[in-house]
Amino acid sequence: MNIHAPGLSPQVDVTGGRCRLCGHGLEHSFVDLGMSPLCESFLTPDQLDAMEPYFPLHAFVCQECFLVQLKEYVSPEHIFQEYAYFSSYSTTWVAHAKAYCDMVTRRFALGPDSLVVELASNDGYLLQHFEPLGIPVLGIEPAANVAKVAIEKRIATRVDFFGVRLAQELVAEGKQADVIVGNNVLAQVPDLNDFVAGMRLLLKPEGVITLEFPSLERLMAHNEFDTIYHEHFSYFSLVAIERMAARHHLKLVDVEALATHGGSLRVYLAHVASARSPAKSVDDLLAREQALGLRNPATYSSFAEQVRSTKRKLLSFLIAAKNEGKTVCGYGAPGKGNTLLNYCGIGTDFLEFTVDRNPYKHGRFTPGMHIPIRPVEAIDVAKPDYILILPWNLKHEIIRQMSHVGTWGGKFVVPIPEATIIDPAEVRQ
């Protein structure tokens, strides 16, 4: 989620075509999204004429542990030095974080002697909610620019990459965690085994790790192929999480389904020797994934055609709209939007511009397709007929905030799971 300098070559395939969890050779294709630039490499105007690096965006499934993953490999130093993403810009996400903090505080009886550690703590959007509860926290955040925002809010934050090395340093300083939080970070970890081994070291004997990640079952059922991008190395089912936990002497003790990011799972892990026993939800979801065929490589093969069909439906809509002389702009410039735009070949011939609430992106251009990113108010000036919502996981929030586009007859288009037109006049406020 950083701003890359085009011309650099951040790609190194250190996995050697082997599964990053179990080491088995990767043979089964999941979906091939072609060649794509790094989806968070937003360009400044002076970079538009420079050569832009493209890399294969081809996901495989491991037939041994069923981890869906990208074979190609982008070095984390290039990804994480400077984020363009500040979690606090999404009001939905901040509210979700607050509800989480209240829940874990009650459920695990956290108090002034506890320690909550968040991995990839971003700008402190989550840990800030523990402060009024009097619970000590520590954020770990490799991107210096977002960590700085957290530190300015007086949230204890260490600018570093997390893994066994840092966990050992923290333990030597007398720091061990009652709760380790990892929200939407697991997918971005290149060395998964080092990361999980680090969490295990940092966790107190009766501590709990909670991890949130987009559900692979949801990704497949809802055609969420645009959540696949180079910065996301891995895509998890509960089946794969169970394998990962077992490898590191951890056990699954609970799992919850969440609505965030188009359908996520929150898993709770504890030491194998911990007194915590697994909730029924764990067996239930594992049985459900088994029944859906998520332990069978053949199940994964059908996804690629679903993706091609989703592309055709979106392009059919856009071509028809442009043939009728309609104007179309985008809303949002999230990473997933760039996978969608590049895979479908949607440039300024279809989308004149897109808008974003994050001022960091204003005046920049989307990677590959070079769509200009403007402040949200640009929509009120242009009065487009259609607004393509790229962060479709936030569609309710966006439609509510932007319902006034109905005054000039503007409509929203949601691309996933398939192109759908939404008239704000028909949405109950």
Ligand SMILES: [Zn+2]
């Ligand atoms: Zn594997």
